[in-house]
Amino acid sequence: MRVPMFLAMALLAAAPAAAQHANHGAPPAANAGEPDWTKLPTLSAALRGRTGAQVSAFNGAASEIIATAPDGTTATLALTSGTASYKPATGNYHLLAAVDSCDAHVATAATAVYFPNPGRAPTDILAAPRQGLTVVPERLPREHSAYRAGETWRFLVTMDGQPFPGAKVRFETANGSRAELVSEVDGTVDVTFPEDFPPRDQRPPEAHGRPVTADFVVAATFQTGTVQHIGAFNYSYRPGAYDGSSLATGAGFAVLGMVAAAPLLRRRKGGAK
Amino acid sequence: MNAYFMNRLRPWVQALSLVVLVYGSSVVGFYSAEKLSGALPVLSCAYDQENSAYCVLIPLQHQLHHRLGEGLVKLQAVTMGMVMPLVFTMLSFLVFFLVLNKAFCGWICPLGTVQEWIYAAGRRLGLGTRRVPDGSRGRVSAVKWVILALFVLAVPLVSGMGLAPHAFRDPWCQVCPSRIVTTLLTANGEQVAVPFKGDWADTAFAALRNLVFGFGALFALTFRQPFCRICPMLSLHALFRHFAPLRLAKRASDRCDRCGLCAKACPMDIREVQTRVGAAAFTDDCTLCGRCVAFCPEDGTLALALGPFRLVESSKAAFARVTRAESPEGDPKPARRRAKEAAS
Numbered sequence: 001m002r003v004p005m006f007l008a009m010a011l012l013a014a015a016p017a018a019a020q021h022a023n024h025g026a027p028p029a030a031n032a033g034e035p036d037w038t039k040l041p042t043l044s045a046a047l048r049g050r051t052g053a054q055v056s057a058f059n060g061a062a063s064e065i066i067a068t069a070p071d072g073t074t075a076t077l078a079l080t081s082g083t084a085s086y087k088p089a090t091g092n093y094h095l096l097a098a099v100d101s102c103d104a105h106v107a108t109a110a111t112a113v114y115f116p117n118p119g120r121a122p123t124d125i126l127a128a129p130r131q132g133l134t135v136v137p138e139r140l141p142r143e144h145s146a147y148r149a150g151e152t153w154r155f156l157v158t159m160d161g162q163p164f165p166g167a168k169v170r171f172e173t174a175n176g177s178r179a180e181l182v183s184e185v186d187g188t189v190d191v192t193f194p195e196d197f198p199p200r201d202q203r204p205p206e207a208h209g210r211p212v213t214a215d216f217v218v219a220a221t222f223q224t225g226t227v228q229h230i231g232a233f234n235y236s237y238r239p240g241a242y243d244g245s246s247l248a249t250g251a252g253f254a255v256l257g258m259v260a261a262a263p264l265l266r267r268r269k270g271g272a273k
Numbered sequence: 274m275n276a277y278f279m280n281r282l283r284p285w286v287q288a289l290s291l292v293v294l295v296y297g298s299s300v301v302g303f304y305s306a307e308k309l310s311g312a313l314p315v316l317s318c319a320y321d322q323e324n325s326a327y328c329v330l331i332p333l334q335h336q337l338h339h340r341l342g343e344g345l346v347k348l349q350a351v352t353m354g355m356v357m358p359l360v361f362t363m364l365s366f367l368v369f370f371l372v373l374n375k376a377f378c379g380w381i382c383p384l385g386t387v388q389e390w391i392y393a394a395g396r397r398l399g400l401g402t403r404r405v406p407d408g409s410r411g412r413v414s415a416v417k418w419v420i421l422a423l424f425v426l427a428v429p430l431v432s433g434m435g436l437a438p439h440a441f442r443d444p445w446c447q448v449c450p451s452r453i454v455t456t457l458l459t460a461n462g463e464q465v466a467v468p469f470k471g472d473w474a475d476t477a478f479a480a481l482r483n484l485v486f487g488f489g490a491l492f493a494l495t496f497r498q499p500f501c502r503i504c505p506m507l508s509l510h511a512l513f514r515h516f517a518p519l520r521l522a523k524r525a526s527d528r529c530d531r532c533g534l535c536a537k538a539c540p541m542d543i544r545e546v547q548t549r550v551g552a553a554a555f556t557d558d559c560t561l562c563g564r565c566v567a568f569c570p571e572d573g574t575l576a577l578a579l580g581p582f583r584l585v586e587s588s589k590a591a592f593a594r595v596t597r598a599e600s601p602e603g604d605p606k607p608a609r610r611r612a613k614e615a616a617s
């Protein structure tokens with residue numbers, strides 16, 4: 001009796017070590033649906049359960065999406081009326097990219113999607129060289145985290161795998177913010193997410209306790225002769241760290257706890273007790 | 274190993290573990306969940322964005338909520354795949370968890386370390402030492418089992434089944450003091466902030482979390498490791514303590530009745546280490562810190578053992594050196610007294 005119970009409890013205790021979090025820890029992906037806030041090429045990935053996503057491409061004429069799993073394996077997803085379904089074998093972040101090319105332009109749209117199942121971290125796929133002009137974040141948010149208003153995150157502009165300095169970079173958010181930036185000598189560009197969410201009472205209600213998100217896109221552009229190159233990365237961000245919460249109130253409760261403990265610090269007569 | 278040396282070594286191991294667990298993202302990489310996640314059964318918070326691991330209690334609650342709870346409601350068969358995803362990735366966890374046993378509490382856990390630092394500060398301030406009175410120890414010790422059963426296992430499950438509000442999906446994490454301590458150590462006050470949005474339960478949880486944190490942080494000046502007494506990680510470990518090879522070993526000695534320094538040195542106020550022998554001296558509250566071994570004046574009566582190997586044994590010589598530096602309660606001896614004792 002003791003041994004089977006021990007084994008059952010050991011497995012139960014260890015099971016979480018194997019699995020990454022269910023939905024709650026997952027960083028928010030780009031919102032699904034046609035964006036009405038940008039003309040730049042974007043992708044969306046709406047999760048279907050824990051292991052699948054419906055992927056869509058907007059503002060371009062790409063015919064397929066290349067999905068890269070965290071171990072570097074790729075899958076080509078044919079787009080039918082702009083959408084495709086993706087069912088990878090492993091979890092964690094996967095990179096999605098779609099190329100739309102014609103005589104006048106070459107545009108690469110990219111986004112990331114997080115599957116709440118075990119899988120390798122995206123370090124390698126973010127660092128892997130990519131064809132054409134592309135933008136990817138240096139880091140994707142970890143579990144339990146998100147890009148948040150007020151925070152600055154670094155993006156990397158590359159051309160055929162090489163850092164691309166001096167590119168004009170446009171930053172646009174679904175909340176209406178616009179900024180023009182230029183990539184540095186090492187191809188990096190630092191983006192500060194603006195505090196541009198509407199006041200709390202004008203936002204849609206938070207579903208399932210998850211904060212609202214808004215999409216953004218970071219796009220580098222560059223002209224060679226008559227061909228315009230565009231590399232874009234879109235994802236979503238959340239309101240700032242202290243949105244709708246009060247640090248002072250929390251500190252007040254902590255002090256209250258300390259006040260309650262203070263009488264216990266008095267030394268009792270007769271020494272240690 | 275000499276017990277004196279072990280007693281000196283432990284604070285360094287603790288400090289190093291704290292650095293790795295709290296600031297580890299710069300040591301093992303940003304997505305270090307990849308490297309360490311869940312492998313170390315200590316309280317290290319996922320809400321901390323600098324850290325290198327997340328505490329196993331979070332996914333434990335979430336899995337009960339999502340996989341088992343929601344699965345039961347959807348009337349799916351509860352398959353092994355739900356309870357036990359990927360046997361191989363859990364091996365590292367099992368090895369650590371089972372072999373090193375509760376030594377994680379006494380040697381690795383950042384929350385334990387911070388509490389020991391606070392208590393040490395209390396010594397410098399000349400504060401007394403409070404203990405759990407012998408008569409109440411059973412009741413205090415039971416709290417950690419109730420917390421494990423209720424807050425880590427039952428409530429998330431019930432919430433996943435839709436029978437409790439969604440905000441109760443991870444009730445332990447909602448009030449866990451480590452969530453505040455490890456994030457504050459990275460100068461991040463977000464876990465202190467009280468949300469006034471969404472669910473009232475989130476507001477109440479955050480208020481309670483701060484109250485408990487504030488109370489414990491101050492109380493730790495005079496009472497050793499208050500949070501450890503009720504920690505569900507300790508009870509989770511305690512379930513397996515008699516199967517794990519690393520353990521506290523106690524031999525019978527007729528002088529124990531009159532001595533009791535081991536129980537005085539024990540930060541968890543475990544009386545059994547003095548009064549019992551064999552497996553009974555290794556109780557569910559023991560964190561394998563080894564202080565009792567260092568403060569035992571008799572050769573070989575107490576030991577930390579790994580299977581048949583006695584790794585650290587109590588000895589007269591180690592006792593003499595340990596007690597020259599500090600009292601069993603951890604009060605440092607003034608240099609003058611130390612010099613006098615050394616001379617005599």
Ligand code: SF4
Nearest residue numbers: 539559560562563565
């Ligand atoms: S019984 Fe010994 S090893 Fe266990 S917590 Fe107390 S002093 Fe530490």
